[in-house]
Amino acid sequence: MANKIYDEKYPVSYPMHGAGGKTGDWRLLTPRIDREKCSKCMLCWVYCPDAVIDRETLEIDYEYCKGCGICARECPRKAIVMIREEE
Amino acid sequence: MATSIKDLPRDEVVMKGHGACAGCPSTLALRIAGKAFGPNAVCVMTPSCTVASLGLIPKAAYDYPILNVCFATAGSSASGIVYAYESLYKKGKLTGEMPTVFTWIGDGGTYDIGLQAISAAAERNDNYIFICYNNEAYSNTGVQRSGATPKFAATTTTPQGKMEDKKNMPLLMLDHQIPYLATASLAYPTDFYDKLVKAKNTRGFKYIEVFAPCCTGWKFPSSDMIRISRMAVTSGAWLLYEAENGKIKFNGPTAKIMEGKVELSPLEDYFSCQGRFASINRAANKEEIIAEAKNKILADIEFMKKRAAF
Ligand SMILES: Cc1ncc(C[n+]2csc(CCOP(=O)(O)OP(=O)(O)O)c2C)c(N)n1
Ligand code: SF4
Ligand code: SF4
Numbered sequence: 001m002a003n004k005i006y007d008e009k010y011p012v013s014y015p016m017h018g019a020g021g022k023t024g025d026w027r028l029l030t031p032r033i034d035r036e037k038c039s040k041c042m043l044c045w046v047y048c049p050d051a052v053i054d055r056e057t058l059e060i061d062y063e064y065c066k067g068c069g070i071c072a073r074e075c076p077r078k079a080i081v082m083i084r085e086e087e
Numbered sequence: 088m089a090t091s092i093k094d095l096p097r098d099e100v101v102m103k104g105h106g107a108c109a110g111c112p113s114t115l116a117l118r119i120a121g122k123a124f125g126p127n128a129v130c131v132m133t134p135s136c137t138v139a140s141l142g143l144i145p146k147a148a149y150d151y152p153i154l155n156v157c158f159a160t161a162g163s164s165a166s167g168i169v170y171a172y173e174s175l176y177k178k179g180k181l182t183g184e185m186p187t188v189f190t191w192i193g194d195g196g197t198y199d200i201g202l203q204a205i206s207a208a209a210e211r212n213d214n215y216i217f218i219c220y221n222n223e224a225y226s227n228t229g230v231q232r233s234g235a236t237p238k239f240a241a242t243t244t245t246p247q248g249k250m251e252d253k254k255n256m257p258l259l260m261l262d263h264q265i266p267y268l269a270t271a272s273l274a275y276p277t278d279f280y281d282k283l284v285k286a287k288n289t290r291g292f293k294y295i296e297v298f299a300p301c302c303t304g305w306k307f308p309s310s311d312m313i314r315i316s317r318m319a320v321t322s323g324a325w326l327l328y329e330a331e332n333g334k335i336k337f338n339g340p341t342a343k344i345m346e347g348k349v350e351l352s353p354l355e356d357y358f359s360c361q362g363r364f365a366s367i368n369r370a371a372n373k374e375e376i377i378a379e380a381k382n383k384i385l386a387d388i389e390f391m392k393k394r395a396a397f
């Protein structure tokens with residue numbers, strides 16, 4: 001990933017996380033993975049449109065997860081639940 | 088052999104925190120394309136949700152050099168890039184592997200506004216991959232009807248449901264006699280991935296269309312995006328196939344449907360989970376409408392069976 005700062009001469013954008021802001025703020029419901037139930041099939045990883053599930057650890061990056069709920073809906077083990085976060 | 092999910096490359100072209108809606112099919116599709124093409128690729132986009140979701144300068148949400156062009160050049164801009172590359176390689180000014188050149192264009196840009204130049208590029212057999220992500224409407228501008236919107240679907244310009252059938256764009260491209268064509272579904276990501284890799288390794292004009300259920304435009308909960316992608320295939324509303332040098336091969340559940348090994352899943356289920364078909368549920372002649380839509384699907388399946396036997 002390039003990490004150049006804004007180029008004064010040319011209006012060029014560079015790939016960076018958060019181009020749409022801290023999109024975790026959009027979330028209404030939050031996915032939580034139950035490790036006991038998970039079989040590491042990787043379906044949640046492949047279906048996440050926001051690429052926020054870590055391939056190795058299946059850790060979810062809550063700074064950017066939008067809470068779409070696809071991972072929970074598709075998990076064959078029902079290992080992911082969508083919860084309402086406490087204030 | 089078909090790739091398994093665990094074999095998919097680690098490359099992530101989609102940066103976290105992009106501007107697309109929660110559950111966006113277009114970004115998921117692009118994410119899979121990034122895995123198939125790797126870092127050495129160049130992308131052309133026309134105005135669309137994908138362009139809007141790139142975010143604000145100085146950040147960009149997708150890790151490819153992306154050229155944003157006007158609709159009418161949906162087909163020709165990538166041609167120009169390929170001609171320039173080929174000439175620079177020939178003159179020895181560039182060395183190493185030539186980047187994969189591909190377009191990332193919505194159904195509005197493909198079926199309607201960009202059609203003429205796409206047809207011309209296919210006829211010239213220009214060496215790039217044309218990818219259409221089909222969310223069956225002009226989503227970015229507020230969900231207006233397109234040539235890909237199916238009959239009966241409500242959009243902001245067809246509030247009572249569209250009255251006309253959609254075009255059969257993949258078939259239209261197939262009849263340009265291009266070396267590779269495929270349709271894909273996000274519910275079957277490894278099938279989509281394998282098709283992208285095949286296209287990358289084929290010379291000439293390649294056309295891939297991926298079905299992209301848009302929760303915002305079609306009015307369903309974002310969590311259902313993959314489920315609706317799957318139902319479109321199992322109900323026959325979206326057929327999965329590929330054609331190498333014109334020879335059609337059906338894939339996944341569509342292959343089983345064509346062989347008569349599985350029944351179509353109820354079309355009513357596919358309609359009832361999407362708000363854009365709500366007027367069907369309210370209609371006095373609901374049964375009649377569903378029967379008409381089902382007959383159209385059965386006719387398409389019969390036609391494609393015969394077309395594949397050529
Ligand atoms: C020539 C021209 N006409 C109209 C527009 C306005 N416009 C911007 S995005 C868009 C919708 C494109 O729809 P589609 O290609 O299906 O992509 P989607 O937004 O659905 O992802 C339209 C009509 C434009 N930018 N240029
Ligand atoms: S889909 Fe479910 S079982 Fe599969 S890896 Fe994710 S949490 Fe685990
Ligand atoms: S809720 Fe959506 S964005 Fe968040 S981890 Fe699951 S699939 Fe990804």
Ligand SMILES: [Mg+2]
Nearest residue numbers: 193194224226
């Ligand atoms: Mg569209």
